[in-house]
Amino acid sequence: MKYITTVNGQEFEVEILDEHRVAVNGEVYAVDIAAVSGRPLYSLLANNHSFEGYVYAEEGLWQVLMGGTLYEALVEDEQLRRLRLAGGGGGKERGPFLLKAPMPGLVVAVPVTKGQEVKKGDVLVVLESMKMQNELKSGKDGKVEKVKVEVGQTVDQGQVMISVV
Amino acid sequence: MFNKVLIANRGEIAVRVIRACRELGLQTVAVYSDADRNALHVRYADEAYYIGPPPARDSYLRMDKLLEIAKKSGAGAIHPGYGFLAERAEFSQACEDEGIVFIGPKPHAIATMGDKAMARATVTAAGVPVVPGTEGEGTLTDDELLALAPKIGFPLLIKAVAGGGGKGMREARSLEEMPALLRSARQEAEAAFGDGNVYLEKLIEGARHIEIQVLADTHGNVIHLGERECSIQRRHQKLFEESPSPFVGQDEAFRQKMGMVAVRAAQAVDYVSAGTIEFLVDKDKNFYFLEMNTRLQVEHPITEYVTGVDIVKEQIRIARGRPLSYTQEQIAMHGWAMEARINAEDPYNNFMPSIGRIDHTLLPTGPGVRVDTGVYSGFEITPYYDSLISKLIVWGETRGHAIQRMRRALEEYKIVGVRTTIPFHQNLLKQSRFIAGSFDTRFVEERFSMEEADAMRETYPEIAAILATLVAHQETLRAAHVIRSAKRDTSNWKWYSRWERIHR
Known part of the structure; x- marks a missing residue:
């Protein structure tokens, strides 16, 4: 099985030859992977060099935290990749951006109002949780469509607070 | 008793x-x-x-x-x-x-030190230097602030009373530019905190946050246990501490000078129990009283490591009316200790708190390592309390040994289920400025980024590619297996009894 894996912008052709051999850009590695105490912590032996990393999926990407460094990896098989390239890719910025509460907390500030133009990265809500004030930012350029929370309100995890179109 | x-x-x-x-x-x-x-x-x-x-x-x-x-x-x-x-x-x-x-201390000591203006006045009277400024003087108008500014001296900082995170903060280098800066600082503070009040403070360039641990008993004995270096902080939250401070280092005279001033500050409020005097120290070794923490501190273990004093036991001893177990002459610092605060926060996402269940944790052990934690595998991190879940403390004969040991311990430490600040500490310990000991309180916010730090390190993108691909591949197989197992040719009941037999 052949995959194209893009790590921090660098493309690798990764071919799984059999259970214990993987070719990366044609170079064959003897590998052994084991989940440590269940996922997502993995021990990988590559040519008998021992590595350990957390591997978890987030927003369609694989996050690999290894030796204190975070790698973002996009893993695609050849078919998927053809589909994505044909579709023009990057559909992420289309459609409304829904700002959801990443954790339960108290809304301490909403520096935007309905109808306001915002840029990607602008602060939409300041949420207090774990005794910290956290700035939650817009994921896209656009106009604030709905403001569903007000200052002083508590929100649950996953609750939609603001939408940007 | x-x-x-x-x-x-x-x-x-x-x-x-x-x-x-x-x-x-x-x-x-x-x-x-x-x-x-x-x-x-x-x-x-x-x-x-x-x-x-x-x-x-x-x-x-x-x-x-x-x-x-x-x-x-x-x-x-x-x-x-x-x-x-x-x-x-x-x-x-x-x-x-x-x-x-x-x-802990008596009510009047807590009250005096808890009030900025009172604390400043009290320690000033005892001959302890404070950072020149107007903090704690109440609401002042622009005219009043402009009149006070030359007395404080330039450069100075305009800071929001309700402040934090640098919001509403401006650096003023002359009186001429102050009115405009005051206006923008007030606007920003008003927008961020709903409170436009500001105060002035002398800008200490290259300031370090160094604090002195003191112990005081009910018999009038007050001693200090040397300093802790706490300049590695973000939004005024300490992240990493060490003792001694690399800035004080071998300068025993400077240490004792700061120590004696701290003792005087404690005596000024008839202090009893363990307490900490925080100083701002400039590059010329001038130091200014910031505040006194009238309690046991998070970072007390590093002082315990280098002095051998069990601070909590001394607190209990003092509370029982006994004299301190040590005199000042008996206190000496041996080797070097460091503490990394392990918070349930994502250093790759602006230190956003992370909640959830700790699925797995493996503690670092071995020589010179101490872990103070309240969590374990299966424990749920909730949003109700602060994000500190563990403190990793190490000791080494020298600062270099302590750094190496901390790196080793961080490598060993595994916490699965929530994001933690472990990668932040790993990156911090590779920074040449940190290793050289040349950093101030602005280091993390102004000279440090996780992405840049990651980029500087030796990386293994092809190994990351292998890991990600193998895990993704396994996931795909697992998903395919679920779909296939739905198409069983035998009846469900037959299959169920087989399944039961296998799992018995």
Whole structure:
């Protein structure tokens, strides 16, 4: 099985030859992977060099935290990749951006109002949780469509607070 | 004399205090909210009492309930830990009124040091230098501030009273540019905090945050245990501490000078128990009083490592009316200690708190490593309390050895289930400025980024590619397997009995 894996912008052709051999850009590695105490912590032996990393999926990407460094990896098989390239890719910025509460907390500030133009990265809500004030930012350029929370309100995890179109 | 102690706290610090009590042969009483029934402090204590719903104001901040439980359980003393009620003068007073020993300072010492203006006035009178400025002087108009500015001297900082995170903060280099800066600072503070009040403070360039641990007993003995370097911070939250400070290093005269000033500051409020005097130190070794923390500090273990003094046990000893176990002459610092605060925060996402269940944790062990934590595998991190879940403390003969040991311990430390600040510390320990010991309080916010730090390190993208691909591949196979197993040719009942046999 052949995959194209893009790590921090660098493309690798990764071919799984059999259970214990993987070719990366044609170079064959003897590998052994084991989940440590269940996922997502993995021990990988590559040519008998021992590595350990957390591997978890987030927003369609694989996050690999290894030796204190975070790698973002996009893993695609050849078919998927053809589909994505044909579709023009990057559909992420289309459609409304829904700002959801990443954790339960108290809304301490909403520096935007309905109808306001915002840029990607602008602060939409300041949420207090774990005794910290956290700035939650817009994921896209656009106009604030709905403001569903007000200052002083508590929100649950996953609750939609603001939408940007 | 008490022999049962109620610990009015939770998390790692409650565990720390319980350990000291047990080693001293004292009985321990824990309290817990609904969120903490399974917490370690409840499991380690001799007795535990339910105190209320998760929000702190309904549980760990309920003085009435704490005192009631102390009486019911027969605890003769209360240790407040840090945070919660540790620096509330009225709690110290309430304990005193109820005839319960408060393991900490007297109410008037907490009250005096808790009030910025009073604290500054009190220590100034005792000959302790303070950062020139108008903090704690109440609401001042622009005209008043402009009149005071030349007396403070330039450069100076305009800071928001309600401030934090640099919002509403401006650096002024001359009187001419001040009116415009005042206006923008007030606007920004108003927008961020709903409070446009600002104060002025002399800008200490290249300032370091260095603090002195003091111990004071009820017999008038006050000693200091040397300094802690706490300049590695973000939004005024300390992240990493070490003792000694690389800036003080071998300069014993400077250490003793700061130490004696700290002792004077403590004496100025008739201080009793363990406390910390925080100083801002400039590049010319001038130091200014910032504030006194009238409690046990999060970072106390590094001082314990280098001095050999068990600070919590000394606190208990002092509370029992005994004299200190040490004189100033008996205190010496050996080697180097460091503490990395492991917070449930994502350093790759602006230190956003991370909640969830700790699925797995593997603690670093071996020579020179200490871990103070209140969590374990299966423990749930809730949004109700602060994000500190563990403190990793190491000791080495020299600063270099301590850095190497900290790196090794961070590599070993595995916490699965929530994001933690472990990668931040790993990156910090590779920074050449950090290794050289040349950093100030702005280092993390202005000269450090996780992405840049990651980019500087030796990386293994092809190994990351292998890992990600193998895991993705396994996931795909697993998903395919689920779909295929739905198309069984035998009847479901037959299949079920087979399945049962396999799993028996």
